[in-house]
Amino acid sequence: MxxxxxxxxxxxxxxxxxxxxxxxxxxxxxxxxxxxxxxxxxxxxxxxxxxxxxxxxxxxxxxxxxxxxxxxxxxxxxxxxxxxxxxxxxxxxxxxxxxxxxxxxxxxxxxxxxxxxxxxxxxxxxxxxxxxxxxxxxxxxxxxxxxxxxxxxxxxxxxxxxxxxxxAYYKEGINPVKIAVESEFVRAVKGGTGSAKTAGNYAGAMKAQEVAEAKGYSQVLWLDGKEHKYIEEVGAMNVFFKMDGKVVTPELNGSILEGITRKSVIELLRYWDIPVIERKISIDELYEAHQVGILEEAFGTGTAAVISPIGELSWNNANLTVNNGEIGALSKKIYDMMTGIQTGRLEDPFGWRMTVEL
CATH class of the missing domain: 3.30.470.10 (Aminotransferase class 4, branched-chain amino acid transferase, N-terminal domain)
Known part of the structure; x- marks a missing residue:
């Protein structure tokens, strides 16, 4: 063929x-x-x-x-x-x-x-x-x-x-966005189609997005469909948190899309010798990290926006401000490196780019 x-x-x-x-x-x-x-x-x-x-x-x-x-x-x-x-x-x-x-x-x-x-x-x-x-x-x-x-x-x-x-995908551009933790709807469940990129996943997510936007939020933070406890994605993006000097992202579990930007960010962090861990992260853990002052940065990753910093999370009537609502140093460094490689402004040490012969 x-x-x-x-x-x-x-x-x-x-x-x-x-x-x-x-x-x-x-x-x-x-x-x-x-x-x-x-x-x-x-x-x-x-x-x-x-x-x-x-x-x-x-x-x-x-x-x-x-x-x-x-x-x-x-x-x-x-x-x-x-x-x-x-x-x-x-x-x-x-x-x-x-x-x-x-x-x-x-x-x-x-x-x-x-x-x-x-x-x-x-x-x-x-x-x-x-x-x-x-x-x-x-x-x-x-x-x-x-x-x-x-x-x-x-x-x-x-x-x-x-x-x-x-x-730009988001009107806010690279500026941090406000995110509501979704407490009613779920995006996907293990055994479903969450790990596939199929239209139904996005149609089913629109109601939560509509409700969040009406309240002034840019997107929602999805929790797992079984226990409604563990963080999965943010909007249509994978999500990362920098806590106490380490970067943590939800592990792939059958309901989370295996993002190509996600994969690239993990490889980039390891290239920089920055600790990055793929594991379960509960919303309670994130709240506690914020309370004790070790939630340093949060950001989504995806093709459309590349990096979308999170400046505020709303959960259980509490507003968790991340890095004073400003883009973090690591988020900015990742964004600059990723877009630099993508646009040819920076060297590509990974062989990620493909040139289209004209």
Whole structure:
């Protein structure tokens, strides 16, 4: 399958590109997209790059009724030398296949998908914004397309990649955000789909987000679904805490998404010889750490925002201010290093970057 040629059909009606300093997140899309189809018994076939356009799909398609869909998110950056860089894209394709496995969806050839992504970026390279804080957001996703109302895995699928020039994900930027500890809803449970990147996880999280935003918070801190005691994620991000000189993050347990930024931050901290521990962390432990003055920093990690510092946590009618509501020195150091590697401003000692040949 990796030897399949990718057909290219260029648009005859290029769009007007938005100004780089006016970009929001995920509201405009480039001229082209990558598509590939799967048919049971035939496998993946017909990889193409075509003009960005609406798709026609049967109303009975399984994706609409039983949520058989997975997705990824990554970014492309342009350097001062006009090189286009991707950050660990092979990790995204590996994770997409792991999500496929959990949702009973067929594996795809990761090299072919990366080939299609690189070709798509080559074609739409002029859409990559160049000012600081901007990037080209990349959304690969797969949907079940078979028209069938029986509860069973689809026999047909479509793989697509779309591109969107974006500004900062959070309007606060790198400034610390206020977070509410979620006391009613849960994001995922062990044995569920929390470790897969699938749409239902995000739909189920929206109510808690809505309630938190109405109260003036940027996001929620999720607790585990069984004991409602152990910290799992913050919003749609992994979460880290610096306590008494050590960095602690919840261990992967089957309900937490294995974030690529999370993985990179752990590797970076170990490279710096900063103690980092993956283990269970209870909300009571965090509260106690704050009370005795050893909760030094807290931050979320994810593709969209990279690092999102936490300045305040609200739990049980108590407001826990972290580092005087300011970004911590370690959070800033991680952010600067990560974005420096991603954008080509700094050396990449890990081999994380992939250059897109133009």
């Amino acid at each position: 990796e030897n399949l040629s990718i057909e290219v059909k260029l648009t005859k009606e290029p769009k007007v590109k938005p100004a780089s300093d006016q970009l929001a997140f995920g509201t405009v899309f480039t001229d082209h997209m990558f598509t590939m189809d799967y048919t049971e018994g035939h496998g993946w076939h017909d990889p193409m790059i075509i003009p960005y356009e609406p798709i026609t799909i049967d109303p009975a398609a399984i994706v609409f009724h039983y949520g058989q869909t997975v997705f990824e998110g990554l970014k492309a950056y342009v350097t001062e030398e006009d090189e286009v860089l991707l950050f660990r894209p092979e990790e995204n394709m590996k994770r997409l296949n792991r999500s496929n496995e959990r949702l009973c969806m067929p594996h795809f050839d990761e090299e072919l998908a990366l080939k299609g992504l690189r070709k798509l970026i080559q074609i739409d390279k002029d859409w990559i914004p160049k000012i600081e804080g901007t990037s080209l957001y990349i959304r690969p996703f797969i949907i079940a397309t078979q028209p069938y109302l029986g509860v069973a895995p689809s026999k047909t699928y479509r793989f697509m990649i779309i591109l969107s020039p974006v500004g």
